[in-house]
Amino acid sequence: MLNNLSLRKKILLLIGGTITVLLILSAFYFVSHISNLSRASVESEAKSYLKTEKLNIEGFFSQYGRVVETFVTNPHLVEWFANWSERGADYQNSQGYNTINQDFIRISGSDSNILSAFLPQRILALISKKMSVPHNTMAQSTLRINAVGGKTH
Known part of the structure; x- marks a missing residue:
C-alpha cells in the first residue's frame, strides 16, 4: 500500500x-x-x-x-441536693427549689438550643464528690425540670 x-x-x-x-x-x-x-x-x-x-x-x-459545669458548681444546687435525700418526695414545696428552678429557667431561656435541663445520676455523683458527701445519701431518683417558656413541667 x-x-x-x-x-x-x-x-x-x-x-x-x-x-x-x-x-x-x-x-x-x-x-x-x-x-x-x-x-x-x-x-x-x-x-x-x-x-x-x-x-x-x-x-x-x-x-x-460549660452549662453542665455551671450546674455542678452552683452552690444553691449543691446545697439543695445535699439536703434532698427522700426519694419520691415533693421537691416543688422544698426550700430552695424556687431558686434552682429560676436558674434552670434563666439558663434555658437565654439560649434557644436548651429546651430541657435535667440532672442524671452521674451528675449527682459529681456533685456528691465535690461536696464530699456519699452519693447514697442523696435522693436516688433523677430530678428533671423542663424550663420552657418560663414554666416547669
Missing part, C-alpha cells in the same frame, strides 16, 4: 501520523494532570470544610459543657 504512494505523501503521512500520536499522548497527559489537580482541589476543599465543621461542633460541645 505504501509502495504506490509518492514520496511527498509518505512524508506527509509520517509527519501527520507522528503529530497525531503526539497529540493523543499529550491529550491523555493533560486530561490526567487536570483530573489530578481537580481531585486535589476538591479533597482540599472537603478537608477544609470538615475541619471548619469539626471546630464548630467542638465549640458547640465546649459551650454547652
